[in-house]
Amino acid sequence: MIDLEKLRTIYKFSKNLKLQDIQGLLSSAKKKTYAADEYMIQAGEYKRNIYLIRKGLIRVFQISEKGEEITTNLRWENQIIADINCILFNEGSAAYFQALEETEVLYLDYDLLQKIISENPKLEANRKYLFQKILKRALDRIETFVLLNPEERYLNFVKSNPDIVNRVHNKYIAHTLGITPVSLSRIRARIASRKK
Amino acid sequence: MIDLEKLRTIYKFSKNLKLQDIQGLLSSAKKKTYAADEYMIQAGEYKRNIYLIRKGLIRVFQISEKGEEITTNLRWENQIIADINCILFNEGSAAYFQALEETEVLYLDYDLLQKIISENPKLEANRKYLFQKILKRALDRIETFVLLNPEERYLNFVKSNPDIVNRVHNKYIAHTLGITPVSLSRIRARIASRKK
DNA sequence: GTCGGTAATTATCTTTTGTTAATTCAGCCC
DNA sequence: GGGCTGAATTAACAAAAGATAATTACCGAC
Numbered sequence: 001m002i003d004l005e006k007l008r009t010i011y012k013f014s015k016n017l018k019l020q021d022i023q024g025l026l027s028s029a030k031k032k033t034y035a036a037d038e039y040m041i042q043a044g045e046y047k048r049n050i051y052l053i054r055k056g057l058i059r060v061f062q063i064s065e066k067g068e069e070i071t072t073n074l075r076w077e078n079q080i081i082a083d084i085n086c087i088l089f090n091e092g093s094a095a096y097f098q099a100l101e102e103t104e105v106l107y108l109d110y111d112l113l114q115k116i117i118s119e120n121p122k123l124e125a126n127r128k129y130l131f132q133k134i135l136k137r138a139l140d141r142i143e144t145f146v147l148l149n150p151e152e153r154y155l156n157f158v159k160s161n162p163d164i165v166n167r168v169h170n171k172y173i174a175h176t177l178g179i180t181p182v183s184l185s186r187i188r189a190r191i192a193s194r195k196k
Numbered sequence: 197m198i199d200l201e202k203l204r205t206i207y208k209f210s211k212n213l214k215l216q217d218i219q220g221l222l223s224s225a226k227k228k229t230y231a232a233d234e235y236m237i238q239a240g241e242y243k244r245n246i247y248l249i250r251k252g253l254i255r256v257f258q259i260s261e262k263g264e265e266i267t268t269n270l271r272w273e274n275q276i277i278a279d280i281n282c283i284l285f286n287e288g289s290a291a292y293f294q295a296l297e298e299t300e301v302l303y304l305d306y307d308l309l310q311k312i313i314s315e316n317p318k319l320e321a322n323r324k325y326l327f328q329k330i331l332k333r334a335l336d337r338i339e340t341f342v343l344l345n346p347e348e349r350y351l352n353f354v355k356s357n358p359d360i361v362n363r364v365h366n367k368y369i370a371h372t373l374g375i376t377p378v379s380l381s382r383i384r385a386r387i388a389s390r391k392k
Numbered sequence: 393g394t395c396g397g398t399a400a401t402t403a404t405c406t407t408t409t410g411t412t413a414a415t416t417c418a419g420c421c422c
Numbered sequence: 423g424g425g426c427t428g429a430a431t432t433a434a435c436a437a438a439a440g441a442t443a444a445t446t447a448c449c450g451a452c
Contacts, residue, residue: 070342070343072338072342084331088331089332131327135280135330136284136285139280142334143268145374146266149438150438151438169400170399170400180440181399181400182402182439182441186402188401190438346409347408366429375409376409378412380430382409383408
């Protein structure tokens with residue numbers, strides 16, 4: 001029997017695919033749920049999975065030289081998350097991946113995924129499409145660092161992700177913007193005082 | 197007769213390819229040379245080419261709201277350069293691509309390239325490989341903005357690209373690091389004074 | 393509802409950056 | 423070589439950010 005939840009999730013992440021195309025994915029994808037605060041991947045681990053987030057929110061962080069947790073990324077529902085270091089370069093994870101809320105994912109081993117994709121050209125087109133989206137997002141993020149100052153980056157973040165701002169602690173958002181939580185707090189105060 | 201220059205260049209950008217694999221590329225790739233200060237792409241233009249830089253250096257910049265040229269990228273020999281906006285999203289270029297030195301490139305129309313690749317699985321593997329390298333570089337650059345302060349970013353840049361530092365104006369480097377030229381000058385002075 | 397722990401804000405101070413302008417430096421053309 | 427042009431440095435000041443600590447706000451457990 002077909003797992004409808006899996007089917008729906010895979011459809012969400014695909015484009016122009018028919019049921020017959022995703023049979024292979026459907027049978028190989030596994031479901032998993034992380035409790036709040038639970039770790040998906042720990043630094044040093046070797047998890048070559050691609051995760052499709054169905055629900056919830058993951059933060060990616062590294063430990064700085066001073067022993068501080070620096071959040072580098074936040075990902076949530078309808079986004080893909082994976083440890084690029086591990087998948088593309090066979091290295092242990094450089095970061096921790098932690099669920100901040102109860103988080104449901106569908107995941108696939110990368111190598112198995114590659115094998116399934118290689119057997120179906122329509123999946124190949126889809127892989128390309130997803131890869132392009134990922135690259136585009138990365139390039140856009142680089143531009144925010146080059147072209148915008150901290151306040152503008154925050155406003156840009158709020159505008160692009162209005163639903164996320166109230167879902168995660170500001171200190172996590174601050175670090176992804178390349179600033180300290182204290183500084184973000186001041187920026188917010190500045191913006192608020194300007195509005196009235 | 198085979199153009200040996202083209203052949204060498206394509207080999208440099210490939211991995212595990214044999215002569216027979218790159219015949220298609222060889223016949224479609226075009227050579228072009230830009231004089232110093234000449235533009236490869238102007239904002240608004242629509243150039244769907246992939247450029248392989250054989251020699252020289254290109255800077256990518258945008259015009260800020262204040263009318264200032266902000267350099268977002270520098271690329272040089274043995275690197276690929278392309279206008280992602282245009283290629284992946286059919287939009288006009290958001291940036292200017294300017295040669296800072298006499299620059300020789302090999303270029304291919306993206307759609308033609310796709311067609312050639314689709315006819316040879318070994319090229320497909322190569323495309324994947326290049327795409328991964330491009331993504332990796334983008335992700336690494338994001339990390340420098342999140343994890344490093346301006347001074348550390350500059351030191352990291354010098355360490356990673358020692359040969360480039362003396363080849364382009366500091367003001368261009370400064371902007372790619374997300375800081376002003378004046379600030380970079382101070383950072384350099386600080387580093388120098390610390391050394392003695 | 394109280395307690396305890398953590399996040400967020402605020403305060404204070406230091407350091408750094410942005411901005412603007414003046415000065416020095418370097419390359420290039422004639 | 424002298425002069426021109428733009429880059430780099432330096433200066434001076436204002437604004438912002440980092441660091442640290444104190445205070446306040448919030449939330450979950452009991």
